[in-house]
Amino acid sequence: MLGLMQDYPLLVHTILDHAARNFGDREIVTRAVEGGIRRTTYAGLHSRARRVAKALVLEGIEPGERVATMAWNTDRHMETWYGIMGMGGVCHTVNPRLFPEQVIYILNHAEDKILFIDTTFLPLVEAIKDQLPLLQKIIVLTDTANMSDQSIANMIAYEDWLSEVDDEYQWHEMDENSAAAMCYTSGTTGDPKGVLYSHRSNVLHAMAVNQADALCLKSSDSLMPVVPMFHANAWALTYAGPAVGAKLVMPGAMMDGESIYELLDTEQVTVTAAVPTIWSMLLAHLEATGSMLPTLDRVLIGGSACPPSMMDKFEDYYDVRVIHAWGMTEMSPLGTMCTPTYATEKLSPEQQRNIRLKQGRSPYLVEMKIMDDDNNELPRDGKSFGRLLVKGPSISKAYFKLDKQILDDEGWFDTGDVATIDQFGFMQITDRAKDVIKSGGEWISSIDIENVAVGYSGVIEAAVIGLPHPKWEERPLLIIVAEPSRAVSKEEILSHLEGKIAKWWMPDDVVFVDQIPHTATGKISKKDLREQFKNFRFES
Numbered sequence: 001m002l003g004l005m006q007d008y009p010l011l012v013h014t015i016l017d018h019a020a021r022n023f024g025d026r027e028i029v030t031r032a033v034e035g036g037i038r039r040t041t042y043a044g045l046h047s048r049a050r051r052v053a054k055a056l057v058l059e060g061i062e063p064g065e066r067v068a069t070m071a072w073n074t075d076r077h078m079e080t081w082y083g084i085m086g087m088g089g090v091c092h093t094v095n096p097r098l099f100p101e102q103v104i105y106i107l108n109h110a111e112d113k114i115l116f117i118d119t120t121f122l123p124l125v126e127a128i129k130d131q132l133p134l135l136q137k138i139i140v141l142t143d144t145a146n147m148s149d150q151s152i153a154n155m156i157a158y159e160d161w162l163s164e165v166d167d168e169y170q171w172h173e174m175d176e177n178s179a180a181a182m183c184y185t186s187g188t189t190g191d192p193k194g195v196l197y198s199h200r201s202n203v204l205h206a207m208a209v210n211q212a213d214a215l216c217l218k219s220s221d222s223l224m225p226v227v228p229m230f231h232a233n234a235w236a237l238t239y240a241g242p243a244v245g246a247k248l249v250m251p252g253a254m255m256d257g258e259s260i261y262e263l264l265d266t267e268q269v270t271v272t273a274a275v276p277t278i279w280s281m282l283l284a285h286l287e288a289t290g291s292m293l294p295t296l297d298r299v300l301i302g303g304s305a306c307p308p309s310m311m312d313k314f315e316d317y318y319d320v321r322v323i324h325a326w327g328m329t330e331m332s333p334l335g336t337m338c339t340p341t342y343a344t345e346k347l348s349p350e351q352q353r354n355i356r357l358k359q360g361r362s363p364y365l366v367e368m369k370i371m372d373d374d375n376n377e378l379p380r381d382g383k384s385f386g387r388l389l390v391k392g393p394s395i396s397k398a399y400f401k402l403d404k405q406i407l408d409d410e411g412w413f414d415t416g417d418v419a420t421i422d423q424f425g426f427m428q429i430t431d432r433a434k435d436v437i438k439s440g441g442e443w444i445s446s447i448d449i450e451n452v453a454v455g456y457s458g459v460i461e462a463a464v465i466g467l468p469h470p471k472w473e474e475r476p477l478l479i480i481v482a483e484p485s486r487a488v489s490k491e492e493i494l495s496h497l498e499g500k501i502a503k504w505w506m507p508d509d510v511v512f513v514d515q516i517p518h519t520a521t522g523k524i525s526k527k528d529l530r531e532q533f534k535n536f537r538f539e540s
Contacts, residue, residue, distance in 0.1 A: 009176035010203035013049075013086035015243050017171075020046035023219060023245030029267050030075045031252035031259070033118050034146045040075050042242065045082070047167040052083025054169040055161060059114060059137065063088025063172055066182060068112035070094040070121045073229050073250040076141045076158060078238055080116045081181075081229070085199070088172035091181040093230040096121045097520035098186065104131045106184045106192050109401065116141055116158070120253055122148045129153075176200040182400060183232050185329050186520045194400030195329050197233070205332040205394040206239035208363045214337045215271070215300060215323065219245035222267055222295070226251055226260065226274035227303070231521055232333035235273055235302065235325070246271075257285030268295040273325075275303030275522045276310060280460075283313055293318045300325050300337070304523050305429065305447050308357055309455035326359035326429060328415060332394040335368070335415075336360035336427055343424055357451075358428035359419075367391040369412070370421055382422030385430055385443050388415045418443065435526045437466030437474050444476055444505050446526075449497070453478060456496045458486030463516050463524045464507065467536055475538060478507035479529060481516055488512070508538045 019026070024043035032038045040048075061067060067084045069091060071077040084091040092110050094103060103124065107115070113136045117125060125138065129152055138152055143159040180199040184192035210217050217223060223246045225237035233239070241248050249267045251260060260282050263269065279301060285291070299314060302325035314320040327333035338360030344352055362368050370378045370386030378384040389412040397407055407413055418431045430445035431437070437444040446464035453462035461481040466474035482488040490510040497506060517528040 009174075009199070011171070011174065011176055011199045012180050012202050012239065013082055013171045015203065015206065015239055016042070016046050016049060016082045016086075019242035019245055026219070026245050026247055028075050028078070028248045028250065029263075030073075030250040031254055031263065033072060033074065033120060033253050034142060038075060042245070045075060045079060048079045048162065049082035049086060050167040050169040050171075051162050051165050052079050053087035053171070054165045054167070056084065056087050056089060056114070057169075058165065061087070061089050061113065063174065064090065064179060066090045066092045066110045066112050068092045068094050068107060068110065068115040069117070070096050070125070070230065071116060071118040071141055072120070072253045073225055073234065073238075074118075074141070074252055075250060077116070077118075077229055078248075078250075080141075081238065085180045086171045087169075088174050088178065090179045090196070093181070093183050093233075095184070095186070095228075095230045095520050096124055098192070099520075100124065100128050102192055102520075104128050106194070107132055108134060109191075110182060110184075110194060113137070114139065118142075118253070119146065119148050122152070126152055174199070176203075181233065183230075183329050193402060195396050196400045197332060197394075201332060201394040202233070202236070202239055204365055205233075205236050205334070206243050208365045208394070209236045209240045209334055209337075210244060211363050213339055213341075214334075214363045215240065215298075216339075217241060217244045217246050217271065221270045222247040222249060224249035224251060224263060224267070224269045224272040226255070226272055226278055231303075232327070232329045235300070235327070235334055236332060237273060255281075257281035257283075261285050261289075261291060264293060264296055265291070270295055270297045271300070272296065273300035273302070276301060276306055277522055279310060279314075283310065286318070293320055296320050298323055302326055302334070303521065305359075305451055306357070307451050307454045311353075311357065322356070324356060324358065324360055326427070330396040330413060330415075331366070331390060331392075334363075335366050335390060336362050338426065341424060344426075355422070355424065355426050358422075358426045360427065361425045362390075362427070365392050365394065368421065368427060370419055380421045380423055380425065382420050382426075382428075385418055385420055387433060388417040388419040388427070388429070389413060390415055432526070435465070437464070437476050439466070439469070439472045439474050439476075439504070442504075446476065449476060449478065449501055449505060449507065452497055452500045453480065453493060456488070456493060458483045458488040459493070461516050461524075463526070463529055465526055465529050465533065467530075467533060467538065469508070469538060475508040476505065477533060477536065477538075478510045479516060479533075480510060480512050481514065482512055509536075511536075 019042040030038045138155040181197045298321040311322045324338035327335040378386040450462045469475040517525040
């Protein structure tokens with residue numbers, strides 16, 4: 001027997017309908033790519049998104065067809081998001097930090113016919129335009145006065161394109177399981193893979209992020225998603241914010257510490273989110289200027305592990321609560337957020353701090369477990385290392401146009417991470433499976449070593465890789481980027497590590513470099529480091 005409830009499909013555009021109806025005058029503030037600050041509201045965004053939808057229909061875009069965006073976090077980018085999805089199209093966010101060959105591959109693989117793009121990225125597209133045979137029109141997210149002089153065929157200014165239509169448009173009627181958006185993985189091994197989100201999965205994920213025990217967004221919050229919209233849905237914040245009517249502050253192309261601080265301060269931001277690299281630049285600016293963060297309440301840090309020193313600085317000096325998070329493109333992307341439970345709040349301050357340095361616990365709608373190499377589930381004791389598997393309604397079951405089984409027989413997705421889960425349900429990533437260091441039959445956590453090393457004064461960034469060893473199979477090499485004005489020695493680093501990590505985890509050597517390579521999503525590229533140091537040999 002079925003229940004007697006209304007059939008109300010979970011469609012992404014209903015989030016914007018809700019925001020416009022109930023919080024229509026709530027501000028959306030953008031640092032424009034052309035310069036200056038632009039202000040609109042949810043009512044204004046709702047109107048212009050419907051114009052985008054109407055214009056796309058007139059362009060001949062059919063439901064299910066992919067429409068690409070390559071743009072910063074701005075109000076115009078959000079208009080295209082909701083407009084594309086609202087007319088039944090699939091919003092395909094393209095990461096401009098990928099190699100040109102990868103951008104060519106994913107635009108052709110997705111069969112994008114239209115590309116919305118910021119002026120910043122036009123040189124990239126001009127260089128590869130002859131290798132994009134399916135692309136029919138390029139719409140530059142600006143007005144005529146700020147159009148680039150790039151000579152690209154079928155290119156038009158967004159404001160000119162939008163001026164041809166009004167907002168009299170009814171959203172396309174579709175099944176909630178219809179495709180809504182697509183994001184490709186960074187392709188560190190093989191070609192990038194397309195992750196295809198549904199309307200239902202995006203709406204459910206936004207609701208999970210907004211749970212009180214997760215990010216707990218409210219209409220009174222001023223939210224600044226610094227994590228780019230081309231990085232896995234901007235961690236769902238461009239759905240979660242409108243769902244509760246929070247003020248949105250969009251940072252555009254300016255990612256330096258001074259620019260980020262200016263918006264945090266002038267727009268009285270209460271919640272923000274980005275990778276640790278961004279917060280390192282902000283903290284350096286605060287320290288140099290003596291500025292404070294009087295309105296900022298909580299900062300979501302993910303993408304890579306939050307160094308303990310960063311958490312301590314935010315919380316002890318600036319009174320800002322750090323929420324450690326973890327996820328991946330295939331998970332929409334947030335899988336865990338590190339907020340306390342009734343049980344952990346009873347622990348000592350030091351025990352609570354140790355737990356909060358973990359990646360966190362899963363909200364409702366995400367299940368997790370860890371397995372050994374023989375597919376036996378491991379205990380939640382905080383010590384047993386295993387492959388991290390996940391399941392839920394916002395987690396991929398297949399890749400776009402790729403005939404490959406990615407779930408096990410019980411429907412679990414292997415994240416490729418090695419982790420522990422403790423008795424309170426808090427998960428801690430110890431390594432990517434491909435990066436794990438196995439020494440004498442035991443695993444060494446490169447992430448733990450990196451976190452301790454980066455807490456030493458004068459260390460800007462640290463990375464650990466495993467290299468061959470004649471006796472122990474592999475041993476860790478610690479790679480350091482130090483401040484130019486600070487002479488840091490190998491002996492100092494090793495002395496700093498003593499007592500903070502297991503003795504047998506101690507790196508066999510420390511090397512200093514000017515910079516560490518990163519992936520297109522800002523993570524340390526261990527693959528490139530292993531190639532760079534492939535001829536390195538430990539002293540016997």
